[in-house]
Amino acid sequence: MASDGIVLKTEGLTKYYGGVHALEDADFTLQEGEHVAIVGDNGAGKSTFVRQITGVEQPTAGKIFFDGKEVTFGSPIDARDVGIEAVFQNLALADDLDVPSNIFLGREETYFNLGPFSFLNEKKMYKRSMEALERTGVKIPNLRNNIANMSGGQRQCVAISRAASFASKLIIMDEPTAALGVQETTQVENIIRGLKKQGIPLILVSHNLRQVFNLVDKIWVFRRGKIAGMLEADKTDGNEVVSLITGVKTGVHENASYI
Amino acid sequence: MAERTVTNQAEPVAAVATVEGGKRQRSHELNALIGLVGIALIFEILGWIFQGQSFLFNTQRLSIIILQVAVVGIIAIGVTQVIITGGIDLSSGSIVGLTAMVAMSFAQVGTYPRAVYPNLTDLPVVIPVLIGLSVGLAAGFINGALIAYTRIPPFIATLGMMVTARGAAKWYTRGQPVSFPTDSFAAIGQGMTPVIIFLAIAALFHVALKYTVYGKHTYAIGSNESAARVSGISVERHLILVYSIAGVLAALAGIVIASRGLTAQAGMGVMYELQAIAMAVIGGVSLSGGRGSIVGTVIGAAIFGVIISGFTFLRLSAYYQEMIMGAIIVAAVVADVYRQRYRTSAR
Ligand SMILES: Nc1ncnc2c1ncn2[C@@H]1O[C@H](COP(=O)(O)OP(=O)(O)OP(=O)(O)O)[C@@H](O)[C@H]1O
Ligand SMILES: [Mg+2]
Numbered sequence: 339m340a341s342d343g344i345v346l347k348t349e350g351l352t353k354y355y356g357g358v359h360a361l362e363d364a365d366f367t368l369q370e371g372e373h374v375a376i377v378g379d380n381g382a383g384k385s386t387f388v389r390q391i392t393g394v395e396q397p398t399a400g401k402i403f404f405d406g407k408e409v410t411f412g413s414p415i416d417a418r419d420v421g422i423e424a425v426f427q428n429l430a431l432a433d434d435l436d437v438p439s440n441i442f443l444g445r446e447e448t449y450f451n452l453g454p455f456s457f458l459n460e461k462k463m464y465k466r467s468m469e470a471l472e473r474t475g476v477k478i479p480n481l482r483n484n485i486a487n488m489s490g491g492q493r494q495c496v497a498i499s500r501a502a503s504f505a506s507k508l509i510i511m512d513e514p515t516a517a518l519g520v521q522e523t524t525q526v527e528n529i530i531r532g533l534k535k536q537g538i539p540l541i542l543v544s545h546n547l548r549q550v551f552n553l554v555d556k557i558w559v560f561r562r563g564k565i566a567g568m569l570e571a572d573k574t575d576g577n578e579v580v581s582l583i584t585g586v587k588t589g590v591h592e593n594a595s596y597i
Numbered sequence: 598m599a600e601r602t603v604t605n606q607a608e609p610v611a612a613v614a615t616v617e618g619g620k621r622q623r624s625h626e627l628n629a630l631i632g633l634v635g636i637a638l639i640f641e642i643l644g645w646i647f648q649g650q651s652f653l654f655n656t657q658r659l660s661i662i663i664l665q666v667a668v669v670g671i672i673a674i675g676v677t678q679v680i681i682t683g684g685i686d687l688s689s690g691s692i693v694g695l696t697a698m699v700a701m702s703f704a705q706v707g708t709y710p711r712a713v714y715p716n717l718t719d720l721p722v723v724i725p726v727l728i729g730l731s732v733g734l735a736a737g738f739i740n741g742a743l744i745a746y747t748r749i750p751p752f753i754a755t756l757g758m759m760v761t762a763r764g765a766a767k768w769y770t771r772g773q774p775v776s777f778p779t780d781s782f783a784a785i786g787q788g789m790t791p792v793i794i795f796l797a798i799a800a801l802f803h804v805a806l807k808y809t810v811y812g813k814h815t816y817a818i819g820s821n822e823s824a825a826r827v828s829g830i831s832v833e834r835h836l837i838l839v840y841s842i843a844g845v846l847a848a849l850a851g852i853v854i855a856s857r858g859l860t861a862q863a864g865m866g867v868m869y870e871l872q873a874i875a876m877a878v879i880g881g882v883s884l885s886g887g888r889g890s891i892v893g894t895v896i897g898a899a900i901f902g903v904i905i906s907g908f909t910f911l912r913l914s915a916y917y918q919e920m921i922m923g924a925i926i927v928a929a930v931v932a933d934v935y936r937q938r939y940r941t942s943a944r
Pocket of ligand 2: 384
């Protein structure tokens with residue numbers, strides 16, 4: 339554990355896609371046990387930021403510190419190995435596989451190690467998937483059904499249960515409720531509250547300000563690839579957040595506890 | 598079923614519209630099996646009408662069907678795995694030709710004066726077999742590496758290999774056939790040995806696809822490649838492995854054919870890639886990836902064999918046979934497209 343209580347910190351994190359400056363010079367910090375939101379308009383660079391800190395992509399420039407040490411994630415496995423789990427914006431589930439296979443995708447339980455030809459311990463994966471879904475309060479009638487036969491809400495719950503059950507240090511959700519109905523959204527929000535109780539830090543990307551104010555401690559605002567500011571949820575209001583998102587009302591920066 | 602009734606009002610249940618999830622679709626394997634029985638019965642009836650004899654109850658004919666199916670079936674086992682990843686392999690027929698030539702050139706008897714390698718005759722059978730399999734492995738590896746790292750479509754990469762391997766097969770002996778294998782090499786393809794090889798390979802990869810991490814990742818890649826990637830699967834390495842296996846199995850088929858015919862020619866295996874793909878698709882392997890099984894492909898191979906020998910039995914001219922075969926391949930793919938469409942609209 340880092341003595342300063344900082345779980346994740348980025349310094350000057352930058353990502354260019356050719357000429358597109360998707361993320362520029364992002365300085366971000368996340369404290370232990372803290373739940374924060376990232377908000378911003380479409381194309382503000384939120385998902386880009388998520389991809390850099392989860393090893394899906396490698397940043398053009400900048401540093402990432404995790405648990406007090408500088409890290410470079412060459413692949414999603416590296417990020418996962420240190421305890422970071424993510425729910426990506428476009429659902430990262432394999433449609434033709436069932437629920438346990440999806441939850442354990444890329445880290446299957448096996449009987450003995452024969453490299454890629456290791457035999458799967460389906461029973462153990464099934465049992466542990468049941469437990470993971472129970473813990474997060476998700477009810478799915480038949481785990482052996484392919485993901486393709488499930489509703490958007492169920493799929494999202496599977497993705498979130500997967501992340502929640504493996505995350506030990508940090509969980510990141512990119513618009514987890516974007517496509518969900520009222521009931522399913524409540525379900526996901528309950529899962530997030532459960533993570534707060536367990537003390538697992540969370541980064542939530544969301545466009546839903548009501549949800550953001552209900553769930554998180556701090557709000558990080560992204561605008562056109564840059565971090566426009568950080569606001570404490572209980573010391574600000576919707577108007578201030580919106581003006582920071584759009585950049586319309588100047589002078590907000592002085593009021594915000596800007597880092 | 599019990600889980601569904603446990604509904605806790607305090608916490609809204611995410612899963613509401615799932616009752617129909619319990620109604621399981623009939624599996625593709627069962628559909629294919631019903632198709633196989635149906636087609637066999639049609640030929641049986643046509644047999645009594647036009648030939649005045651039974652189509653099915655003729656052990657000689659049955660063993661010919663099984664033998665015909667076995668060799669291309671070995672290729673189809675590899676192609677099935679490639680198709681499940683969402684890819685395609687058009688090079689297998691040419692790999693058959695190339696490996697047949699190369700393997701045979703190391704399997705010749707010393708008493709034959711014009712051997713390809715006069716100093717390398719009468720070698721133990723493992724040597725030509727291993728050399729042949731290595732050639733297939735190399736070709737498959739190149740396919741996989743091209744597809745994984747340059748991101749060119751599998752169709753293009755394997756089309757290139759199809760042309761290149763066929764060219765190499767012709768260049769190898771400047772178009773001359775290679776013959777006169779040792780007795781031990783000739784034994785590989787005799788009698789029912791090819792069928793045993795086919796069934797053993799099918800069983801092996803049935804287990805690998807269904808019960809191992811290899812299989813899980815093969816389906817995952819075909820199902821959603823980016824999901825596989827962010828889940829930490831090394832997609833590149835896995836694709837290379839799958840295409841390499843397909844290359845090795847095509848090579849095995851080449852060795853069996855050369856051995857069975859006691860000769861190797863550069864033109865061997867022409868169109869086998871399409872027959873293998875047809876077997877897989879008829880057996881329910883989806884060209885869009887993620888779905889299919891070895892059991893399905895084995896049934897698909899049987900259907901393919903029954904149709905071909907059924908036409909021969911009815912004395913249908915070879916020209917018609919080829920045309921109908923083409924129509925069957927297209928029909929199988931059309932059926933697959935409709936299955937996909939039904940699936941996506943049913944969601
Ligand atoms: N792979 C890529 N190649 C090129 N440009 C990209 C790529 N990914 C993102 N971009 C661009 O980078 C910018 C930031 O995109 P990003 O997906 O991070 O936005 P976002 O804040 O997540 O938006 P949304 O709220 O719509 O999800 C956009 O202009 C986008 O077009
Ligand atoms: Mg986004």
